[in-house]
Amino acid sequence: MKRMKKILITLLTIALIGALGGCSSNSNSETNTDVTPTTEPTAEATKAPEATTEPTEAAETDGDLSGTISITGSTSVEKILMDMIDEFTALNPDVNINYTGTGSSAGIADTLAGSNDIGASSRELKDEEKVDGLKQVIFAYDGIAVAVNPANTVTDITLEDLVKIYSGEITNWNQVGGSDANIVVVSREGASGTRGAFEELIKLEDAGGLVEDATVLEGNGNVQQSVAGNANAIGYVSFSFIDETVKALTVGGVEPTAENAKAGTYSLSRPFIFASMEATQTPVAKAFLEFAVSEDGQGFVEDHGGIRVD
């Protein structure tokens, strides 16, 4: 019995030390690596307590930014946003930005509920989402490309035909100048910002909504992959996802390019939005929003196939 007690106590102690030690060393390395990446980990851990407080104090007196921003929302903005975050945190080493791609609707809902600093959306706000105090910043425009398999002979589609395909009125490729084959309609899951924007842009609702038999896939990447693998499929993805595995159709004769979307001749484009509550906005979040529309931030928009706001 005595021996067991001893063992138990030892085990508990080890567990406690392990847990506490693990916690502290984790937080230390997180806060410190940015400042002194070359120092040895052990030395770092021991002098950590003072080190963690120093930079923040110094930062405050210097007027530099520090703090954490949490961003949730659209997955379509991910590529642009990641680059912006990398650059912004490189310029402001004391700023920590977390981004989770949860979808436009969830991102805006989080902002309204106060559970994030910035909500990212790849569609315009709905009427019920436009509440007092919600500030929206359009930081880019994006085109939605209509993608088909490279083996498909169709190269152009009119908006009218696109609506008919997605509402199920046209079911065969030969009705739009292609070969005699069933059209496999690929769409996105409900609450997807790309789906919301696409359906709004082609006014699918007036035509009776999405055809029941449509294949529903989660994420731009899955749609892209599915279209690349099926000769009869048609899908829609953000410009930033288009590559050589699929063919982007011209819509009404207009090439799906950033220039055309910006000029307004390409009809399938939408804004990328950051939403935040004005009252609870932190200085660091404000700075990030300003950065997003600055020359630097807009550069990343362009790099990833997005369209600048200016």
Place this chain on the structure above:
Amino acid sequence: MKKIAYKDNKISKRSEFPEKLFHGIFLVCALASVLSVIAIILFVFSKGLKPFFGDDAYSFLKFITGMKWDPGNDIYGVFYMIAGSVLATLGAIVLGVPIGLLTAVFIAEIAPKKLVAIIKPAIELLAGIPSVIYGAFGLGVIVPAINKISPTGQGESLLAVICVLTIMILPTIISLSESSIRAVPKSYREASLGLGASKTQTIFKAVIPAARSGILTATVLGIGRAIGETMAVMMIAGNNIGGLPKSIFSKIRPLTTNIAMEMGYASGKHQDMLFATGVILFVFIMVINITLIKLTSRLGSQGSSS
């Protein structure tokens, strides 16, 4: 006398505390699973039943009989998903149980030891493969194959789901059936063979009936696995937004997939409706489990009395 003397002993008094401590630890461990189930039930049901009450209530009848799922337009119907889930599970059971049972018979009764040494580990490995790998296999092999023969021009279909689910439930069915076949007393076989029955007759007339409770358990567990499978199915089902499946080439959207696909994205009422889908799934699983308990207890008592 002895008891009292023991109590007075100093050492036993000292050991009382650890005794109680361990008693407590065991109790907490034992209660952990019960508490988890209760917590999950409370959470899922409270979230899932919310949209059907209050001012802005959605008709439960419309939910349960609905043929279309379109959260963007406030249409939530799950009947076609229930149909899809049930048909896919049924198909997998119809294909999987005979294959699994015969494999189990082969391993337990017929196969030479050397062959068993290859087949058994292979089946165990099949059970250990993560479900997303089955999905990837389905997407890479089964879907393109179906695509070639499908009149719809697409491989994602009920048939693809059935194929993958059949493979996924095989390990469960085989290993459970095999152990229940092995558990049949040798005297049954000896008696049957002694009466002049052939080996095949012995297997089908004596061994399998004697092992039926285990085989049924295997089937019910297979149903549970098939109806609850999410990841693999999501990749190959097509996930259409409405309409009952008309043929095996039709797309389906099982209940599990509906939740997995949209939960990350959903908020507000949409999210509550996904929990409501979870409630339906929960009820299904509970019905299956209760059936299992009833079946095994009834068959068990029948087996011992006969």
